[in-house]
Amino acid sequence: MTEQYGDLRELYQEVIFDHNRHPRNFHAMDDASHTAVGHNPLCGDQLTIYAQVKDGVVHETSFVGHGCAISKASASLMTEAVRGKSIDEVESLFRDMHAMLTEAQPEGRDFGKLEVLSGVREFPARVKCATLAWHTLHNAITQARDVARTE
16 A cells, blocks of 8 residues: 555656646747736745636636745646636535645546645645745635625
């Protein structure tokens, strides 16, 4: 069992390293309907998240910024995971990701590739690195939801 756990840990680390070295959707988005800036002053991570939201659905997301491997990989994985989801689905995923990273894995949720971030929970100092992109996206999505309610 320990050998299997070690293999899984290595796979998770490789996915995180890959998304850090080759982040997906790492660019500014000129036609974003919503943006938000996130900053973790404790370690210096800083990200700008861009979202193109139409009819309550996140059609595109991207990010720019700098940070540690966990922060960058989390942002990269997030931009892939939320594309095509409704604002409500993104909010639900945000809550479940926050729970997975800070408490325990929510039952009944298949996180797919995002599962690689679950090990961060064991390192409390790194949780803010993994959640920075998610909180920043949440701020952008909250803006999108608030605008939709006023239209």
